[in-house]
Each structure stands twice: as structure tokens, then as C-alpha cells.
Amino acid sequence: MAISDVERAADELIARYGRDASRFAEDWARELGEAGLIPDESRALLVLSAVERRLGRATATRM
Structure with a gap:
């Protein structure tokens, strides 16, 4: 999974x-x-x- 894929997935979820x-x-x-x-x-x-970075929250570690 490339960084662009990660960012795209994050944008889609947001x-x-x-x-x-x-x-x-x-x-x-x-x-x-x-x-x-x-x-x-x-x-x-x-x-x-x-x-979470895009939303201004701390990175979650609860998974």
C-alpha cells in the first residue's frame, strides 16, 4: 500500500x-x-x- 493509497483511503473515509x-x-x-x-x-x-492526523487527533493505538 503506497502512501498515496493511504492518503486517498483517509480522504475517502473523512x-x-x-x-x-x-x-x-x-x-x-x-x-x-x-x-x-x-x-x-x-x-x-x-x-x-x-x-486522525487529518482530523487533528492523536494517533490511535487501540487496535
Whole structure:
């Protein structure tokens, strides 16, 4: 997953869910992991981190 893909995914989640995007990013990352669509949790955390950075929040570590 390239950085541009991470940023694009973050932008899409924010556009779709607004300020709740970080909560949905966690759910989204979990679903992708369970479906085997991401090789490891760290890539999902990159997207979650990008969402929270864009929203001005601290990076979550609750996954």
C-alpha cells in the first residue's frame, strides 16, 4: 500500500463519515484484516493514523 493509497483511503473515509471517520477507520481496518485483504494490521494503522492526523487527533493505538 503506497502512501498515496493511504492518503486517498483517509480522504475517502473523512468525506464519507466526517468527524466520525476515525471510528469507522478502525472498523474498516478490522474488516479488511478479517477478510484477508490487508497483509497485516500495520497497514490498516497507517490509514487510521492518516485519518486522525487529518482530523487533528492523536494517533490511535487501540487496535
